Amino acid sequence: xxxxxxxxxxxxxxxxxxxxxxxxxxxxxxxxxxxxxxxxxxxxxxxxxxxxxxxxxxxxxxxxxxxxxxxxxxxxxxxxxxxxxxxxxxxxxxxxxxxxxxxxxxxxxxxxxxxxxxxxxxxxxxxxxxxxxxxxxxxx
Amino acid sequence: xxxxxxxxxxxxxxxxxxxxxxxxxxxxxxxxxxxxxxxxxxxxxxxxxxxxxxxxxxxxxxxxxxxxxxxxxxxxxxxxxxxxxxxxxxxxxxxxxxxxxxxxxxxxxxxxxxxxxxxxxxxxxxxxxxxxxxxxxxxxxxxxxxxxxxxxxxxxxxxxxxxxxxxxxxxxxxxxxxxxxxxxxxxxxxxxxxxxxxxxxxxxxxxxxxxxxxxxxxxxxxxxxxxxxxxxxxxxxxxxxxxxxxxxxxxxxxxxxxxxxxxxxxxxxxxxxxxxxxxxxxxxxxxxxxxxxxxxxxxxxxxxxxxxxxxxxxxxxxxxxxxxxxxxxxxxxxxxxxxxxxxxxxxxxxxxxxxxxxxxxxxxxxxxxxxxxxxxxxxxxxxxxxxxxxxxxxxxxxxxxxxxxxxxxxxxxxxxxxxxxxxxxxxxxxxxxxxxxxxxxxxxxxxxxxxxxxxxxxxxxxxxxxxxxxxxxxxxxxxxxxxxxxxxxxxxxxxxxxxxxxxxxxxxxxxxxxxxxxxxxxxxxxxxxxxxxxxxxxxxxxxxxxxxxxxxxxxxxxxxxxxxxxxxxxxxxxxxxxxxxxxxxxxxxxxxxxxxxxxxxxxxxxxx
Numbered sequence: 090x091x092x093x094x095x096x097x098x099x100x101x102x103x104x105x106x107x108x109x110x111x112x113x114x115x116x117x118x119x120x121x122x123x124x125x126x127x128x129x130x131x132x133x134x135x136x137x138x139x140x141x142x143x144x145x146x147x148x149x150x151x152x153x154x155x156x157x158x159x160x161x162x163x164x165x166x167x168x169x170x171x172x173x174x175x176x177x178x179x180x181x182x183x184x185x186x187x188x189x190x191x192x193x194x195x196x197x198x199x200x201x202x203x204x205x206x207x208x209x210x211x212x213x214x215x216x217x218x219x220x221x222x223x224x225x226x227x228x229x
Numbered sequence: 230x231x232x233x234x235x236x237x238x239x240x241x242x243x244x245x246x247x248x249x250x251x252x253x254x255x256x257x258x259x260x261x262x263x264x265x266x267x268x269x270x271x272x273x274x275x276x277x278x279x280x281x282x283x284x285x286x287x288x289x290x291x292x293x294x295x296x297x298x299x300x301x302x303x304x305x306x307x308x309x310x311x312x313x314x315x316x317x318x319x320x321x322x323x324x325x326x327x328x329x330x331x332x333x334x335x336x337x338x339x340x341x342x343x344x345x346x347x348x349x350x351x352x353x354x355x356x357x358x359x360x361x362x363x364x365x366x367x368x369x370x371x372x373x374x375x376x377x378x379x380x381x382x383x384x385x386x387x388x389x390x391x392x393x394x395x396x397x398x399x400x401x402x403x404x405x406x407x408x409x410x411x412x413x414x415x416x417x418x419x420x421x422x423x424x425x426x427x428x429x430x431x432x433x434x435x436x437x438x439x440x441x442x443x444x445x446x447x448x449x450x451x452x453x454x455x456x457x458x459x460x461x462x463x464x465x466x467x468x469x470x471x472x473x474x475x476x477x478x479x480x481x482x483x484x485x486x487x488x489x490x491x492x493x494x495x496x497x498x499x500x501x502x503x504x505x506x507x508x509x510x511x512x513x514x515x516x517x518x519x520x521x522x523x524x525x526x527x528x529x530x531x532x533x534x535x536x537x538x539x540x541x542x543x544x545x546x547x548x549x550x551x552x553x554x555x556x557x558x559x560x561x562x563x564x565x566x567x568x569x570x571x572x573x574x575x576x577x578x579x580x581x582x583x584x585x586x587x588x589x590x591x592x593x594x595x596x597x598x599x600x601x602x603x604x605x606x607x608x609x610x611x612x613x614x615x616x617x618x619x620x621x622x623x624x625x626x627x628x629x630x631x632x633x634x635x636x637x638x639x640x641x642x643x644x645x646x647x648x649x650x651x652x653x654x655x656x657x658x659x660x661x662x663x664x665x666x667x668x669x670x671x672x673x674x675x676x677x678x679x680x681x682x683x684x685x686x687x688x689x690x691x692x693x694x695x696x697x698x699x700x701x702x703x704x705x706x707x708x709x710x711x712x713x714x715x716x717x718x719x720x721x722x723x724x725x726x727x728x729x730x731x732x733x734x735x736x737x738x739x740x741x742x743x744x745x746x747x748x749x750x751x752x753x754x755x756x757x758x759x760x761x762x763x764x765x766x767x768x769x770x771x772x773x774x775x776x777x778x779x780x781x782x783x784x785x786x787x788x789x790x791x792x793x794x795x796x797x798x799x800x801x802x803x804x805x806x807x808x809x810x811x812x813x814x815x816x817x818x819x820x821x822x823x824x825x826x827x828x829x830x831x832x833x834x835x836x837x
Contacts, residue, residue, distance in 0.1 A: 094365075119334060119337065121337065123339050124340050124361075126361045127341055128345050139352050140349075144269065145270055145273040172266070
């Protein structure tokens with residue numbers, strides 16, 4: 090039947106209104122055959138996690154340009170775990186200083202893609218990660 | 230109704246459709262209990278297998294929720310209006326689920342689902358559940374999985390399910406088949422009054438919403454729609470579509486839109502015969518028959534006597550009634566078929582597997598086709614889910630017939646224009662016909678089921694060399710290694726005996742797959758053999774449960790932990806072997822029939 094499609098929630102937490110980058114990513118993931126749920130701007134971490142739960146996504150992509158990522162991103166991973174969907178892969182992008190990356194990865198963000206990352210790399214990364222998850226979950 | 234099948238009891242009037250893997254049953258229970266994560270998971274499983282057992286059980290479900298379809302051209306403001314409707318419903322304390330369908334790319338299969346953007350104010354409200362769904366190649370404005378998804382949302386206990394279609398053109402009227410009330414969203418400036426008289430989308434509307442009512446021309450459009458509405462319908466108590474002027478962005482008019490929707494729902498309840506029959510969510514039956522007209526006239530489903538239960542399931546999936554007819558056997562053994570309603574000019578699908586008693590069922594099919602032809606059916610499709618005599622397909626010894634070819638000639642000469650069948654014993658039988666043949670497969674349904682049973686150490690087994698190809702495809706689909714039993718029939722007594730095993734089953738769970746289980750000699754023999762070679766659990770999978778004597782005894786005694794078959798062939802309750810699960814292929818066949826009727830691709834369902 091239909092093969093399983095990778096579902097990705099693309100969300101912009103916080104107050105900055107520039108979603109051009111997020112839309113480019115959404116489009117690239119769509120062109121890679123994924124189903125992308127785009128939530129729009131000005132999302133709270135609570136809204137993002139509730140959307141991720143309802144949409145049963147494999148991946149949450151967060152974008153922030155406003156500098157609030159150290160507050161917002163860890164809150165998302167925390168709430169995901171609390172909602173029982175801690176297995177969801179969280180990736181992030183936007184304007185993130187290199188010095189913050191380690192701390193974010195510590196907090197449960199699987200990967201941070203800085204400016205200039207090619208969309209092909211992001212697609213490749215998501216495919217590899219979700220594929221592994223899938224096979225592990227296929228038993229039972 | 231979603232409880233797990235208890236294989237040992239074998240009780241109950243209808244064994245079909247109740248069978249779900251144990252894991253799924255608890256998922257279904259969690260959905261009913263209001264577990265949002267479980268609901269989300271169930272929706273994903275439905276999307277991934279829109280004709281699988283879970284989807285089938287939800288698609289057949291009678292829902293207590295009011296299902297409101299919201300359709301209209303792109304840019305009419307459907308999402309904003311849905312969001313405003315959510316707000317209005319919540320004001321009255323009613324819970325709402327939303328299914329928002331957006332298109333998939335026909336090239337990559339990917340999609341961007343953006344309907345949540347306009348509804349994000351409701352995220353976090355416990356009384357609201359929003360799910361985006363990609364159409365995944367379905368045409369008609371909805372995804373194949375939509376009906377089942379609506380069933381699941383209803384099961385979760387929401388008062389109202391709002392279904393937003395993708396930007397619809399005039400022919401995309403699927404939503405009317407799943408919704409109790411269909412709201413057509415229009416905006417001013419989209420065309421003159423002539424557009425209004427056009428068939429299609431306008432005909433399925435129960436309520437018109439003239440959105441962006443603050444724009445010039447809104448009142449004029451509303452007036453035209455009111456005039457159209459006044460002319461529509463026949464009889465004094467016919468529903469005349471209501472017209473509401475709305476401005477979704479400010480919320481103006483949304484309350485009166487909701488009143489119109491509720492009014493229609495109440496009217497529909499009071500007029501059940503014109504709307505839903507048997508609780509099937511097919512709102513505008515009369516209208517749908519007209520707008521659903523395919524290339525060869527209206528769709529007519531009819532069945533012989535071989536498997537009426539399957540025919541009813543197909544009809545239920547399509548929201549159609551079965552053609553009333555008499556099939557009589559006279560004292561002298563002659564079969565007689567009489568239609569009590571004409572099929573002149575119609576696109577008729579006659580459902581009759583040629584399972585045992587094969588000769589009677591085949592003859593009845595031929596007589597039925599002749600009956601249809603003499604009543605001037607526009608097109609006759611013989612739906613033969615199991616093709617009897619299929620194993621007699623070559624001269625494998627001197628002085629024998631090729632009966633599969635003879636049967637093909639008989640069906641064609643009787644007057645069939647087309648054959649729809651499932652898992653032919655040999656694909657080449659298609660070539661015995663000069664008419665088009667759709668040989669669909671239930672492999673995906675079996676694979677969906679098997680996936681829930683697969684443990685790390687599992688192997689698919691072909692019970693003989695002839696099945697190697699089928700088993701290989703199946704193994705690929707469930708991502709398991711393959712082993713093949715090399716078997717030769719003894720020339721003396723016709724009993725199969727096993728010679729060799731290619732591959733490894735030691736310490737592994739095995740899934741033996743065959744096209745049919747007849748006397749079960751092959752299946753029971755294969756099970757014993759793999760067990761000797763060290764297999765752990767043995768699952769026996771086949772499409773067609775022919776189950777001639779002594780199949781029941783053989784299967785009961787064989788070291789088989791579970792038997793999985795489809796309802797392509799009716800099984801008498803006393804012939805049903807223990808530990809058997811039956812997968813309903815009614816929705817699959819229904820989906821294919823609908824596509825044939827509409828002249829759409831059948832392969833699309835199978836990702837071909």
